[in-house]
Amino acid sequence: MSQPSVAIVILNWNGKHYLQQFLPSVLATAYANLRIVVADNNSTDDSVAFLQQTFPQVELLVLSKNFGFAKGYNEALKQVQADYYVLLNSDVEVTPDWLAPVVDLLESNETFAACQPKILAFKNKTFFEYAGACGGWLDAYGYPFARGRIFDVCEEDKGQFDTTQKIFWATGAAMIIRSKAYHQLQGFDEYFFAHQEEIDLCWRMQLAGYSVFCCPQSVVYHVGGGTLPRGASKKTYLNFRNNQIMLAKNLPWSEKWWKIPYRLLLDQVSALKGLLAGDGGYFISIVDAHFAFLYWLVFGNKKWKPKRRKKLTKMAGVFPGNLVWEHFVLKKKSFAQILNKKKTSS
Structure with missing residues (x-):
């Protein structure tokens, strides 16, 4: 064969x-x-x-x-x-x-x-x-x-x-x-x-x-970071913009109507934290990313329209909790520690 x-x-x-x-x-x-x-x-x-x-x-x-x-x-x-x-x-x-x-x-x-x-x-x-x-x-x-x-x-x-x-x-x-x-x-x-x-x-x-x-x-x-190193302003911009677009494209309406505003809020908290730490470029990149996401909502190419959407936590490889809370507040640093709290999807 x-x-x-x-x-x-x-x-x-x-x-x-x-x-x-x-x-x-x-x-x-x-x-x-x-x-x-x-x-x-x-x-x-x-x-x-x-x-x-x-x-x-x-x-x-x-x-x-x-x-x-x-x-x-x-x-x-x-x-x-x-x-x-x-x-x-x-x-x-x-x-x-x-x-x-x-x-x-x-x-x-x-x-x-x-x-x-x-x-x-x-x-x-x-x-x-x-x-x-x-x-x-x-x-x-x-x-x-x-x-x-x-x-x-x-x-x-x-x-x-x-x-x-x-x-x-x-x-x-x-x-x-x-x-x-x-x-x-x-x-x-x-x-x-x-x-x-x-x-x-x-x-x-x-x-x-x-x-x-x-x-x-x-x-x-x-090696990693060969084209745009982590921390680069353009990489920050693309990551934050594209993550929002991805959620808007693929989440079912039962989730996107509240998860997207919630994520925009968390992103702004991250931006303010960066500004207070003296990283103005990080702050500006996130703000620009949010404006670009809003532009995409109005003018973006929405050629991909899933025939069906599925609740995110019902899909493989999804942790049903809040990673930001688990890592930055509860100080969990390993995959096993994150998944130990709640049952994961399969």
Whole structure:
């Protein structure tokens, strides 16, 4: 029986140094029916010339401008045919046998649409990495966190999450996705540009009847913060804006009418806290994000309209409480501590 076809697609923007460092590990992936593609998002460094000269075996797609993460992948994947896509950041080191366990899991059931490996920190390989850790979750109010990462606190990997499990979202740093599902759901929401677009897509996948998994038998190492470091004003803006848009798109009306105003209030509290701490840029980014969200409500492209919406706490990978309260007030720093208080959805 032949292996399903897999295309590893790396979206690059001015990342020559990462390609030079990490592309050899990707090329060493032990999987026969594999193609490796770099989609260049109109880099201004010499990434394209470097790839052509150094890695001629890698397929190269050159996009006409920097479309951002969301549209960049949408444009690239229109030109790539495979049973499965691997969306892989350029700053990820993979292990030789990382791919087969994930593909085998997705092949076991047609309703399994996406999966991520265990993501460990490249600079400290015994700890989980911020972007996805061992599988993404949401709380009841739309705050993202992960098995092994609560806000900025990353846990040490002691094997505590070494079970394959349904999750809410798979990280865009290393997401393996069934191509049929990707195109059926129209890919990423291009309005997002970057940040939280993978959470939105995974939410839409669940609403369409698919499941999302983490497969910790597969391990990769992520540098993180390569394009926009955490704390950057643009990243703050995109995260806060896109989170609100995601809630407005996917929550049922029974929840969105009160959860969105509640989240706007919590965001403003966070902004004021930043201002009092002397971080005016953080404050301005959140205020700008809220105005941009209001603009989206009036003028945004609402091409995706779920045929059905489901109560958030009835979905896989959702904590039915308030993550902000649990972490910042009750001082809970680990995934196990957060989930210990209340029964979680399954």
